[in-house]
Amino acid sequence: MKNHGIKLLNILLSITLIFFVIALVILLNEPSVQPTSVLYMVCLYAQLIVGAFAIYWSLSKTKKAYHLFCGMLFFSMSVLTLLIRWCLPYNLNVWWPVFGILSGVELIITGAYKYRKLKFGYLFPACCLIIVDLWYMLFTFQIIKVPFTKVTKVTVPSFFGVVAMFFILMFVLQQRHKNLVIKDDEQGTFSDEEIQLEED
Numbered sequence: 001m002k003n004h005g006i007k008l009l010n011i012l013l014s015i016t017l018i019f020f021v022i023a024l025v026i027l028l029n030e031p032s033v034q035p036t037s038v039l040y041m042v043c044l045y046a047q048l049i050v051g052a053f054a055i056y057w058s059l060s061k062t063k064k065a066y067h068l069f070c071g072m073l074f075f076s077m078s079v080l081t082l083l084i085r086w087c088l089p090y091n092l093n094v095w096w097p098v099f100g101i102l103s104g105v106e107l108i109i110t111g112a113y114k115y116r117k118l119k120f121g122y123l124f125p126a127c128c129l130i131i132v133d134l135w136y137m138l139f140t141f142q143i144i145k146v147p148f149t150k151v152t153k154v155t156v157p158s159f160f161g162v163v164a165m166f167f168i169l170m171f172v173l174q175q176r177h178k179n180l181v182i183k184d185d186e187q188g189t190f191s192d193e194e195i196q197l198e199e200d
Contacts, residue, residue: 005057005061005062006062006064006067009053009054009057009058009062009067012050012053012054013050013054013067013070013071013074015050016046016047016050016051016070016074019042019043019046019047020043020047020074020077022039022040022043023040023043023044023047023081026039026040026043027040027092044078044081044082045078047074047075047077047078048074048075048078048079048082050071050074051070051071051072051073051074051075051076051077051078052071052075053071054067054068054070054071054074054075055068055071055072055075056071057071058071065110065111065113065114066110068109068110068113069106069107069110072106072109072110073102073103073106076102076106077099077102080095080098080099080102090141093140094140094141095140096140097133097134097136097137097140098133098137099133100129100130100132100133100136101129101130101133101134101137103129104125104126104127104128104129104130104133105126105130107122107125107126107129108122108123108126110122111123111126128163
């Protein structure tokens with residue numbers, strides 16, 4: 001019965017991903033306005049309903065971290081989009097970094113739910129995502145009055161350069177000082193989730 005529930009939720013999430021892509025394509029055609037097409041609204045509400053169901057089903061039945069993450073992602077994205085549409089004064093050109101911040105927070109929650117503690121493999125990419133999007137918010141909300149296009153030409157390559165240097169530095173330090181190696185309980189942070197997927 002559990003395997004049937006997992007397969008059903010996997011199918012629902014896959015279909016919802018198609019709705020997500022359709023809504024994103026519609027939105028990217030006119031990012032400065034709020035799309036009013038029936039198809040766009042159907043995609044949003046489908047994400048909302050399936051996301052809420054996936055959160056409930058993952059916590060009560062499947063106990064799968066990837067179900068929880070997908071559910072939170074679809075639910076929060078649709079709720080924020082609807083809030084921007086009906087309540088908030090700005091359009092998505094301004095609010096888009098918040099989607100990245102939500103994704104980072106949900107990644108931290110997923111890791112904490114799965115292992116009952118914070119894991120470096122989840123925490124580091126989540127923090128990078130949150131910090132980068134907080135930085136971009138300063139420009140989209142015009143707190144910093146510099147054209148965003150100029151900033152991205154410099155900051156995006158610089159960010160990836162800093163991350164690459166960080167990993168190189170950590171590798172070198174760990175080779176010389178074995179006590180700096182970050183030890184997790186499992187062989188790889190995501191490996192056991194992949195094994196569970198194959199077993200399902």
